[in-house]
Amino acid sequence: MIRAVDPLISLPATDPARAHRFYTEVLGLQPVMESHEQGFHIFRGPEAEVPMIGVHAHEGELPATEAQGVWCWLKVSRIEPMRERLQAAGVTILGEPTEMGPGRELRFLDSEGNVLRLYESLQEVRRSIDINAPANAIFRALTDPDIIERWFSTIDDVRLDARVGGAISFIDPVFGAVTGAVTALETGRRIAFEFAENWPRSLEITLSPVANCTREGNCTRVEILQSGFDRIEDRDFGIPDLVSRLDEAVDTLQQVMLASE
Numbered sequence: 001m002i003r004a005v006d007p008l009i010s011l012p013a014t015d016p017a018r019a020h021r022f023y024t025e026v027l028g029l030q031p032v033m034e035s036h037e038q039g040f041h042i043f044r045g046p047e048a049e050v051p052m053i054g055v056h057a058h059e060g061e062l063p064a065t066e067a068q069g070v071w072c073w074l075k076v077s078r079i080e081p082m083r084e085r086l087q088a089a090g091v092t093i094l095g096e097p098t099e100m101g102p103g104r105e106l107r108f109l110d111s112e113g114n115v116l117r118l119y120e121s122l123q124e125v126r127r128s129i130d131i132n133a134p135a136n137a138i139f140r141a142l143t144d145p146d147i148i149e150r151w152f153s154t155i156d157d158v159r160l161d162a163r164v165g166g167a168i169s170f171i172d173p174v175f176g177a178v179t180g181a182v183t184a185l186e187t188g189r190r191i192a193f194e195f196a197e198n199w200p201r202s203l204e205i206t207l208s209p210v211a212n213c214t215r216e217g218n219c220t221r222v223e224i225l226q227s228g229f230d231r232i233e234d235r236d237f238g239i240p241d242l243v244s245r246l247d248e249a250v251d252t253l254q255q256v257m258l259a260s261e
Contacts, residue, residue: 007050007051007052008042008050008051008052008053008054009051009052009053009054009070009072010040010042010053010054010055010056011053011054011055011056011070011072011110011112011114012055012056012058012062012112012114013039013055013056013057013058013111013112013114014058014059014060014061014062014112015111015112016036016039016040016041016055016056016057017036017039018111018112019041019055019110019111019112020034020036020041020055021111022110022111022112023041023043023053023055023110024043026085026086026089026091026111027043027074028046029043029044029045029046029053030043030044030045030046031043032044032052033054038056038057039055039056039057040054040055040056040057041054041055042054045074045075053072053074055112058112062112062113062114065094065109065113065115068114068115070114070115071117072114072115072116072117073105073116073117073118073119074116074117074118074119075118075119075120075121076118076119076120077120078120079097079104079106079118079120082118083106083118086108091108091109091110092108092109093106093107093108094106094107094108094109094115095107097120100117100119101236101237101239101240102121102122102229102236102239102240102243103119103120103121103122103236104119104120105117105118105119105120106118121229121230121233121236122229122239122243123227123229124225124226124227124229125224125225125226125227125243125246126223126224126225126226127223127224127246127247127250128221128222128223128224129221129222129250129251129253129254130210130219130220130221130222131219131220131221131222131253131254131257131258132218132219132257132258133218133219133220133257133258133260134218134220135188135189135207135208135209135220136187136188137257137260138207138220138222138253138257139187139188139189139191139207141253141256141257141260142191142205143160143162143191144160145158145159145160146158147256148160150252150256151249151252151253151255151256152245152249152252152253153249153252154172154173154245154248154249155170155171155172155173155178156170156171156173157169157170157171158170160182161182162182162185162191163182163185164182164183164184164185165181165182166181166182167179167180167181167182168180168181168182168193168195172198172199172242174235174238174241174242175198175199175232175235175238175242176198177197177198178195178197178198178199179195179196179197179198180193180194180195180196180199181193181194181196183202184204188207189206189207189208190204190205190206190207191204191205192204192205195228195231197231198232199231199232200226200227200228200229200231200232200242201227201228201229201230201231202225202226202227202228203224203225203226204224204225204226205222205223205224205225206222206223207220207221207222207223208220208221208223209221222250222253224246224250226246
């Protein structure tokens, strides 16, 4: 019976000394164990004890890039600064950043030809929609718990004290009980929340008039900014669903406002 999975992956290196320099000097990883005699080295990132990545002596050619089946991610705050660092060091970059789960990845080659992947977690989600309704009516839909449950139908038991410092709570179907507080409120213009647990840290919704509205005086732009996804990155499997539900809620908000005319 297997008792545990070791949080270490070791990649082949035809020149372990060269690989050691690459992982420490180019990638900036810290050596945990060094065996120059065996050609086996283990490294970790500066912010975590595990997981770890290693290199071991290997004779012969490595598989071609397209034939490599191991996926190994190195987490970064932002891909772009690290890409610039890699390019300045002459590292081979494989294409452009692509979507991967709740974030983006960028593939590149280490000094030995192993494919590695930079991974950038989702930082924020921005959405904007123009709704044919006055700002005050939309603001009521954003602050009345009963109406919130109509347009954000995937959350339940919404409670909201719509004032600065007031509490907000609800049940998310994936992340569970969510609690937080109102951090900013300008009636008819803006409301912001800070969540304490089980949801992205911040949510801000702003309302502004739209100049080229088809119905003069009754068209409002609703802009939504959700950020702080690192709060739930240990359950990142649920983040794509959360973003999808946010998109659905924004569309439903428009339908609710049209139906209330």
